[in-house]
Amino acid sequence: MPRIAVLQMCSGIDPGRNFDTIARAASDAVEGGAQMLFTPEMSLLLDRDRARAAPHIVLQDASPFVPMLANLAEEHGLTIALGSMAVAAGGGRNANRSMVFAPDGERPDTYDKIHMFDVDLANGESWRESNAYRPGEEVVVIEDTLVGRLGLTICYDLRFPALFGELGDRRCETIAVPAAFTRPTGAAHWHVMLRARAIEASAFVIAAAQVGRHEDGRETYGHSLVVDPWGEVLLDMGGEAPGLAFCDIDLARIAEVRAQVPALANRRAIPKS
Known part of the structure; x- marks a missing residue:
């Protein structure tokens, strides 16, 4: 029975410091008997000041953190599912990219977030991802x-059942949902949607999350969860503080x-009128 470690973070505006948090978690994960580590969305940089963040967002092959993460996985014999990091994608825009690093040190498997979070919230927050x-543009199964x-x-992919339906049709046994949910939307929808997606896909859902007040001023909901295929919550890390937790x-x-x-x-396919 594999043991996983889930890292709940309060990532800031310094990628090096965020990497150090992941590196410590990798060591602690192995010490705790885990074979795989899951981290949240935007683990290496969470900064809504786009001008300040821009120097840190480069092409994947130019990022120093990609080989550093590969080396970290190889050094510890640990699979690291990096929830996501921002990478340059050409044409003046970026990609919000998940990367899964196997212990062999090879190039990671990647997935680019499909659904963009464009919204004006009732509390005055406005986001235009x-x-x-x-x-x-691609559904990714490893x-x-x-x-x-x-x-x-x-993260926001969670709100689109068709994606999870496709992952269910592909018979995924586990689905990763790294996130940086806002507090209002998290309190309203986080638990119920994650449980629903696990039930719909008859799969484990592993959702490592950002938590707390961040250096850029935003607040995130936390409550990193592991949900089993029956919809039972096996792990809930709460909404107060970062930390590392384990689940079999x-x-x-x-x-x-x-x-x-x-x-x-x-x-069955639904007939169209």
Whole structure:
């Protein structure tokens, strides 16, 4: 039964300092018996001041942190599922990119966030992710990880059932949902949507989250969760502080749930009028 570690962070505007947090967590994860570490969205840089953040956002192959993370995974014999980092994507825009580093030190598997968070909230906050980021165009599933077939999503993707339906159709056993949810939307929807997505896909959902008040002034909800295929919350790290927590993933539970509620096998295309 694989053991995972989940890192809840309060990432700031200094990528080096954020990397050091991940490096310490990797060491602690291995010491705690974990074989895989999950980190939140924008683990290496969380800064809504785009001018200040710009010098740190470069092409993936030019980033010093990509080989550093690969070396970290290799050094510890640990798979590191980096929730995401910002990378330059050409045309004056960036990509919000998940990266999964295997212990072999090879180039990571990647996924670019498909859905952009463009919204005006009732509390006065306004977000226009599409002004700086281009959406991804590919559903990504990684075969044969320690937690089975792993589907990748990021934060706002959670609100789009069609993506999770596709991951269910591809028989993902685990789905990663790294996030930096705002407090208002997190309090309203975070737990119920993550449980729903786990139930719909009959899969484990692992959601490492940002938490607290960040250097750029934003506040995030926290409550990093692990949810099993029945919708049971196995881990909730709360909304108060960063930290590292562990969870054992019983992959046999997936077959049990899919036998009891064979929704994936029974799914049919909906006729269009």
